[in-house]
Amino acid sequence: MSAGRPSPIGATFDGEGVNFAVFSEHAERVELCLFDHDGWIEIARIPLMERDGDVWHIYISGLTPGTTYGYRVHGPYDPENGHRFNPNKLLLDPYAKRIIGEVAWNDAVMGYSIGAKTADLSFDRRDSAAYVPRSVVVDPSFEWGKDAPPEISSSETLIYEAHVKGMTAEFPGLRRAQRGRFLGMSSEPVLEHLNKLGVTTVQLLPVHAFLDDKFLVDANLSNYWGYQSIGFFAPEPRYMDQAGIWEFQAMVRRFHAAGIEVILDVVYNHSGEGNHLGPTLCFRGLDNKSYYRLEGDGRYYINDTGTGNTLNVRHPMVLRMIMDSLRYWVEVMHVDGFRFDLATVLGREEEGFNRNGGFLDALGQDPVLSRVKLIAEPWDLGPGGYQLGNWPHPFLEYNDKFRDGIRKFWRGDDGLTGKLGRCLTGSADTFDHSGRAATSSINFITCHDGMTLRDVVSYSRKNNHANGENNRDGTDANWSDNMGVEGPTDDPEINAARAQRQRNLIATGFLSQGTPMLLAGDEIGNTQMGNNNTFGQDNPLGWVNWADADDELLAFVRKLACLRREHKVLRQTRFLHSRPRSADGKPDVFWRLPDGAAPTREEWEDPKTKTIGVELRTSSTTPYYAASDDVIFLVFNNGADQDVVLPPCVPHKTWERILNTAAPDEGPYCVMGDTVPVQAHSVSVFTLTAIT
Incomplete structure (x- = not known):
């Protein structure tokens, strides 16, 4: 043993031994615990005698990857002043690259005595080691070969949100060892499916190591979605067949070889340790007052996340941990970007949300992280938590107003045509500022949190009884x-109407300016039987049901994705504002009522206006060298059958209908005359084609 060094933080193997470094500002003593080959019998407890600032460290030669370890930290147990040190509790390394074992919900995992009159002010002396996970030393080197990030431009991006287990548990053609695993997620059958869909970017629900909440275990459920992170550097063990991080790396390499990016849904706003009555597993026992935002003197936690605690991103060492974690997943694991859960937490300063705050400034200047895709879920439960449109370049943002507005329009709500128009042009009223691109809006109709596409057209109310909370959980909106x-029906007319509305909803998402996102399974009509909160349903209810795939819907989505790829005018990075183009003096976007006239302000807001057409060209601000002569005319009709006047044609060209949601199998055909019949409750797409 020798002093070692304070950097890098974590357990680092150098070929001859391992350097251990861990942060704790308020600790009085830190002990490294080493375990036997199986990882369960403690064989050594070594004090870290070196302290450089607030980083404790030691070097031990002869240790190799596979060494299992944890920490015990001594210091004041004074919850009323924010301190919860308890050396009887074995702690995970916050920088652990691999974690083994699960939390067994024994009372010993608590830092206080369950049932004591003073609750969490009491002190529990039982050893928790038999009931908590372990950290494992790894060698993260991997033979990447010629792997390179696909670097998909924002205008070409089609995001596919998927759950590793939910995507692969019942996917046809996979081996048993691949189901529910990283290697199954990147298997040839899955890659073939994604490529045929035109997916450019897979966004995975949380894969950082997480725990199953006690209330879920007691209800015979589990933390299916994974939003209870306990290790920000370690892949979740249940997604690995052979418990090696190389499995995650191999998955990324396979995705890249198929031309697909990998984005991780990351949860840096809180940890799985819960509120003041939660377990002591890692951060709480290492330095509660540094890692968490606390109320007043410190006994209780600020809960801007709704999960019991909020990480203290304003602390420099917590910020460093998050930045180190992000860089690790890019540099070592080769991921291509991140979707930040409840992201407003990360941008909240003392005065409230600040788009120039510490975390966002750190991201913007970082040479590694500033070049990957960054996506914000732009809200949390804290004060001023809703921040849609306020994120700095190059963030993309989940646009819930798009989701709600499009659902309401196709449901038939009155007065939504104006909202539809704003959505179709990239929600410029929200995002067109500060040099942001028209791709800033993530246009989604559904995501993991809520109903599936099929359920949106099959249920008027949530059906969450399987969650065991008397249908109180999940949103009612x-x-x-x-x-x-x-729910399900055998009525052919209702099923036909549902199928058409699904096509209308998904077509609206793909035909709008912005970045489209597709929820895994929506392309085949997957249902969760109306459950809009399957966070604990790691079973067929939460998984994608591939056996009952709607092949007709799948064919339509593939056709729609191909149409979007072939027409740049549908995926521009510049906003459209009906301004004349220098090339021909024509406006880049022109709105039309069925009679061909431009709608007045009153007609936009009139509840009777159920049909709107929009003629799209290259944005007036597009440089001449990037301009295109492509023209698209879209008709959104949520009213009855009617004739629609087409825009004037240029000489020697005519309008050709290339997509009709009322007749999805219909091939392209040229329109003869100035008008075209448009079926009720449908979307039509027209392009100009040369007369032959």
């Missing part, structure tokens, strides 16, 4: 419609 019967 679904803006859904059962179209006559709640």
Whole structure:
């Protein structure tokens, strides 16, 4: 043993031994615990005698990857002043690159005595080692070969949100060892499916090591979604067949070889340790007052996340941990970007949300992280938590107003045509500022949190009884419609109407300016039986049901994705504002009522206006060298059958309908004359084609 060094933080193997470094500002003593080959019998407890600032460290030669370890930290147990040190509790290394074992919900995992009159002010002396996970030393080197990030431009991006287990548990053609695993997620059958869909970017629900909440275990459920992170550097063990981080790396390499990016949904706003009555597993026992935001003197936690605690991103060492974690996943694991859960937490300073705050400034200047895709879920439960549109370049943002507005329009709500128009042009009223691109809006109709696409057209109310909370959990604001019967039905007319509305919803998402996102399974009509909160349903209810795939819907989505790829005018980075173009003096966007006239302000807001057409060209601000002569005319009709006047044609060209959601199998055909019949409750796409 020798002094070692304070950097890098974590357990680092150098070929001859391991350097251990861990942060704790308020600790009085830190002990490194080493375990036997199986990882369960403690064989050594070594005090870290060196302290450089607030980083404790030691070097031990002869240790190799596979060494299992943890920490015990001594210091004041004074919850009323924010300190919860308890050396009887074995702690994970916050920088652990691999974690083994699960939390067994024994009372010993608590730093206080369960049942004591003083609750968390009491002190528990039982050893928790038999009931908590372990940290493992790894060698993260991997043979990447010629792997390179696909670097998909924002205008070409099609995001596919998927859950590793939910995507692969029942996917046809996979071996048993691949199901629910990283290697199954990147298997040839899955890659073939994604490539045929035109997916450029897979966004994975949390894969950082997480725990199963006690209330879920007691209900015979589990933390399916994974939003209870306990290790920000370690892949979740349940997604690895052979418990090696190389499995995650191999998955990324396979995705890249198929031309697909990998984005991680990351949860740096809180940890899985819960509120003041939660377990002591890692951060709480290492330095509660540094890692968490506390109320007043410190006994209780600020809960801007709704999970019991909030990480203290304003602390420089907590910020460093998050930045180190992000860089690790880019540099060592080769991921291509991140979606930040409840991201407003990360941008909240003393005065409130600040788009120039510490974390966001750190991201913006970082030479590694500033070049990857960054996506914000732009809200949390704290004060001033809703920040849609306020994130700095180059962030993309989940646009819940798009989701709600499009659902309401196709449900038939009155007065939504103006909202539809704003959505179709990239929600410029929200995002067109500070040099942001028209791709800043993530246009989604559904995501993991809520109903699936099929359920949006099949249920008027949530059906969350399987969650065991008397249907109280999950939002009631679904803006859904059962179209006559709640849930499944054999009525052919209702099923046909549901199928068409699904096509309308997904077409609107793909035909709008912005960045489209597709929820895994929506392309095949997957249902969760109306459950809009399957966070604990690691079972067929939460998984994608590939056996009952709607092949007709799948074919339509593939066709739609191909159409979007072939027409740049549908995926521009410059906003459209009906301004004349220098090339021909024509406006870049022109709105039309069915009679061909431009709508007045009153007609935009009139509840009777159910049909709108929009003629799209290259933005007036697009440089001449990037301009295109492509023209698209879209018609959104949520009213009855009617004739629509087409825009004037240029000489020697005519309008060709290339997509009709009312007749999805219909091939392209040229329109003869100045008008075209448009079916009720449908979307049509027209392009100009040369007359032959």
